[in-house]
Amino acid sequence: MKKFLPILIFVGMLSFVARAQTPVSKSTIDYSNLKNKSFNELFVEITPEQLPESIFKLVGKDYTVITAGLPDHYNSMVAGDGGMGFLMGKPTTFCNLRGTRYTLELILKDKKYTMAYFDDQFKPAFLPFGNSSGRDSDKMKKTPLTPLITPSGRVSYKEAKIIIECDLAETHTINPEEVYAQKNKDFYEDAYKTGGSYHKIVFGDIVHIWVRK
Numbered sequence: 229m230k231k232f233l234p235i236l237i238f239v240g241m242l243s244f245v246a247r248a249q250t251p252v253s254k255s256t257i258d259y260s261n262l263k264n265k266s267f268n269e270l271f272v273e274i275t276p277e278q279l280p281e282s283i284f285k286l287v288g289k290d291y292t293v294i295t296a297g298l299p300d301h302y303n304s305m306v307a308g309d310g311g312m313g314f315l316m317g318k319p320t321t322f323c324n325l326r327g328t329r330y331t332l333e334l335i336l337k338d339k340k341y342t343m344a345y346f347d348d349q350f351k352p353a354f355l356p357f358g359n360s361s362g363r364d365s366d367k368m369k370k371t372p373l374t375p376l377i378t379p380s381g382r383v384s385y386k387e388a389k390i391i392i393e394c395d396l397a398e399t400h401t402i403n404p405e406e407v408y409a410q411k412n413k414d415f416y417e418d419a420y421k422t423g424g425s426y427h428k429i430v431f432g433d434i435v436h437i438w439v440r441k
Contacts, residue, residue, distance in 0.1 A: 269441075270376075270386060270440060271440060273437065279437070280390075280439060290348075291345075291355075292307040293306055293307075293343070294343055295341060295344065295382075295385075296337075296340070296341040298383075302368065304357045305331040306357045315431055316397075318397070319434040320434060321343055322430065325427060335430060336396070340393075340395055344385055344388035344392070346388055346389060350373070353373050356371070373385040378391065378436070380435070390439050390440075392434060393434070393435045394435065396430070396432055396433075399428045399431070401428050402427045
């Protein structure tokens with residue numbers, strides 16, 4: 229993994245601390261009659277600078293639901309590591325995923341994915357995405373969440389408060405020799421022992437950000 233990447237990430241994340249005012253208010257979110265509403269009735273597009281909540285809260289406390297694949301076959305997972313910033317001059321997301329994740333396999337295949345964030349009330353609905361693999365289970369059929377197709381044909385959920393659409397930009401496989409915090413190194417080595425592969429850092433160019441009206 230290139231050694232300059234952490235610097236880019238850090239600088240990029242700092243740029244999101246000062247966010248412009250957004251026209252969206254959390255108090256206006258109405259989840260009634262959700263399943264019958266269209267995408268345009270539910271969501272409005274904003275710029276990265278208009279994100280209504282801290283990225284540290286979104287990733288660290290709300291968690292990220294990453295979905296990849298096509299409408300007829302997709303998979304979602306939960307991630308607790310990641311952030312946003314700039315890479316090669318573009319607004320970019322990054323996440324740290326186990327190399328064995330089925331969602332990662334679909335990301336690498338289709339080169340497109342979504343990252344969604346939810347209010348706390350929906351955690352019981354999406355946290356099971358992290359408990360089993362969609363490769364050998366039908367977990368996607370069991371979720372109470374309501375799938376939706378974005379205008380660009382990507383999959384996410386109507387219950388989301390924020391949906392970020394990404395085009396895959398880069399992936400970098402963790403090299404333990406370049407991991408200096410012992411806690412981190414131990415984590416990656418343990419993951420390798422159980423899964424047989426090292427984590428990948430996945431960078432995605434942001435193409436759209438949608439927030440609930």
